Amino acid sequence: MTSIAVYSYSVAAAAFLLLGVLLLALWRGGAHVTSVTAACALTALWAGAVAWDASHGPALSAWTEALEIVRNGAWSAVLLLMLGNYRDPGSFLGLRRPVLLGIATYLLLLLGNLVLQFDLMYKTSAGLVPNVMVRVCMAVLGMLLVEQVYRNKTVQERWMVKFACLGIGAMFGYDFYMYTHAMLFHEMSPEVWDARGLVNALAVPLIGTAVKRSKSMTTPLALSRRVMFHSAALLGSAIYLLAMGSAGYYLRFFGGDWGTLMQVVFLCGALLLLAGVLFSGAFRAWLKVFISKHFYSYGYDYREEWMRFTRTLSEHGPNLGERAIEAVAALVESPGGVLWQRRANDVYEPVACWQARARQSEPAGSNFCRFLENTQWVIDLHEYRALPEKYGDLVLPDWLAAFPRAWVVVPLILHGKLFGFVVLQDSRSTVALNWEVFDLLEIAGSQAASYLALQDAANDLMVARQFESFNRMSTFVVHDLKNLVSQLSLMNANAEKHRDNPEFQRDMLDTVTHSIQKMKMMLQKLSRNDAPVKPLPLTVDRVVRQAIALKDAFEPRPVLRVENGGLQVLADNERLERVLGHLIQNAIEATPKSGRVTISVRRDSGSAVVEIADTGSGMSEEFIRERLFKPFESTKPAGMGIGLFESREYINELGGKLELASAPAAGTTFTVSLPLYSEEARSVGQAA
Structure with missing residues (x-):
């Protein structure tokens, strides 16, 4: 290392030390001041250690590298506190599993660093790559936490945290750039390393401004499942690519003449595998279920689910039945289903299919339909086969027992009556059907029934209007016929008196001819094909x-x-x-x-x-x-x-x-x- 590094990291140490003193002296009552102060102190200690090592030789001590891991963990903890949603009273130390896993990972990295004593600066053998990869992963994790903090804040709260996100994000972002540069060229750039201290010092005024604004930073936030899903997919993809890049590096290093070829083929195959996994519906379903199980107390983000459910049902166009099946199936990651609806002959007939087929009908008075109407239960067919006594005297129809991959029967209840029911196929991933899922499916079935009933009412109204239009035309025709009958009746009454009068005879013929013509025209108008x-x-x-x-x-x-x-x-x-x-x-x-x-x-x-x-x-x-x-x-x-x-x-x-x-x-x-x-x-x- 050069003397420039001594000045650069000394400036960083002084800046973070000054920020820590200001936090203790002026803003002690602010939100997260304790955690930020601790992170500033550890960062100042790390920067001072790097400056000390730079003044005594080219290599970093194991303790200095360990302090960098501690400094990264401290700023990650600050971001986690700002993010919220990290507590779980029923777990060890009152923390959620991912948080405990992160703490354990940092402790293992710290222990491994002290035991193995990796040299980041000039070690160009195979030992450099795993150490640099670990630092890249820590930088990626820090940037993801910064993104989560900013995304999950309201517009007003973003005004308070944006400078903290910029400052901490700049530190992690520069680390990501520096270490990926080292991975690419297989050695650490002295110039990039020297500038790191000053870049970290630039974050001090940003963090200080954020702390000054943070009187209401303690607002608890619920992490969006959609954001968590995409972040988890991004983090997993990053870790996967880093692992595959490392494996490709070793293939090239040990492969001899075939090394480059093996590396290129291996990396292309790894990218294709990653794309296949990311585009897999089963994988996405599994990831959603995994996140809901391990990160949230409730299995659903009800705002997102209900917006998606209503949006699917409210789409313009035909095939409402298929959209209703799709909306209900998406709640439990089912790939298909069939909708049965009650008809005028008191028989439930399959009226819509979504990626499934069924043609059997079910009488409204059957044991199956009466059970659905009386109990309004969602039937888990797997549970019924294992514990039939739980469902009392329910007897499944033969066609349902033969239904391919039948899993759940969702009743569509409207005004306390069974309007119809949906049979869903097995989900893409394992979904535990508990009280929360049953309640959601029941209310979703009622909502779908209201949409389907509204469509039926609109169709009935359209038919009624057509009949009304036809009846109205018929009323006018009857009125005209009444007038014609009045004229003919009057002529018939005068026929005895004026039958020999030639003028009366001509008037009578003209009137009869005209009446016939009018009646023909009226008959034409009653025809639907009349233009x-x-x-x-x-x-x-x-x-x-x-x-x-x-x-x-x-x-x-x-x-x-x-x-x-x-x-x-x-x-x-x-x-x-x-x-x-x-x-x-x-x-x-x-x-x-x-x-x-x-x-x-x-x-x-x-x-x-x-x-x-x-x-x-x-x-x-x-x-x-x-x-x-x-x-x-x-x-x-x-x-x-x-x-x-x-x-x-x-x-x-x-x-x-x-x-x-x-x-x-x-x-x-x-x-x-x-x-x-x-x-x-x-x-x-x-x-x-």
Whole structure:
């Protein structure tokens, strides 16, 4: 080592010693001050020992290297205290197993260092590699702890710990760089080693700032299972790669002419094996179960599990049954299952499969279904085969006994009734089914049942709406048939008196022909294959004359006045004639034979206006407001109460308005305003 190392590590020793004194003097009441002070003292002692060794020779003493291990352990302990979740009252010394394992590992490293007395600086034989690998592992562990501390803090808490994470992370990060550099070149770089002391000294103000801010650093935190899972996978991968790198080094060192070839092939095979393990569903399942068993008092992170469960069920698209199976199966790492759901014939039928197959149905009155509904238990089939008496008088159906790899039956309970059930296959890894798993599966089954019931209700509602639409159309058709029957009945009543009148005979033939045409059109509309009718330009006065011609047999006969002829609107001829004919029919029926029904056609701004006025009995404001346009409300003995409702709906559909003015004993005037036809209106109508 050079004299630069003496000054570098002396500066580091002085800086950490000063920080320790400040911690004891000024911030004694702060969080984790004791642990940080101890770590600063050990770091100062280590840096002073390195500076002493550098001033007396090129090699480090075994005690100096041992102090480095103690210093790494001290800062790892500080990070662990900041992280929290390290206590377990039921274990040795009240600490969790991983913490005890870490302490034991550091003690073994310390003992091994004192016994073997590795030389880090200039030992280039095979003895350098294992010692450097150990230091790399300690640096990786320190960086992982730094990452965990920062990730698991809230936004407010990160303001307090970010400088501590930067300072401690810088020390471990520089160690990682220095030792991996030594592994790569098989010797320690003197320049990198000399700079290490000053780099450590740069962390002092960062750590001091963090301690000053740390009045609330003692907030207990629950380590996220997702973070723990990825960190464990990362740490395991790092250890595996280091081990494989070491093995490859020895293959090259002892392999002679074949050494390089053996090293390359071995490392490629090791990488492929690592990729296969990381992409293995069984391995991921085993790791999750292992972490839940040994690091947490509860087996599930309920927030994460419920968010994932709800997200799976709420995905847009079909196949809700398959997603329900997948969501429930993921709770116990099951690779597949089948969903049975109750149908109208009181039989539970398989309605969805996820990576499994089943075709057998189960009667709702069977012993199996009654047991699920009465007890609402999750059935562990393996336990049933070993201890059938635990399940009382339960008798499994034959098809379930033959179900491949059947493991768990989860009932789907809705409003206290068995809505369905899910049969899951054996999990990818060993999952102990305890009270916590059973409770979670039961509530997940109820949640899945609510989603499936909501889907069934939506499907039933869609079918009901289709029937409603068909029934509504049928109601309008019946209303039109009633009007046609009224016309034919009136002609039949007058046939005895006017049968020899040629003019009556012509009117009768025209009316019958028109009625037949209308009935044919109505039958076409009842057909589901009938294409929607496109609106066409119609001459208003011509449509009004057609509607009046059908009312010639009634009295008083309507009188037509055309003030502006040739006005065109965009509409369906049959529907517009029916609407106007209904308004004319109502005016005739409300007017005595001695009264008058007057129909006028005129232009008003950009609209064609049809005004139908009568001198009948009129209507009150209350009747107009509350009953006139209400469907299925009628004052006529044989009326259906949908004529005016249909008229207003179609006029609004055309972009027009239906207005009226009426008073008791003063008659009624209906005013229909329709937008005049233009090329622009026609293009809009065709696009629609």
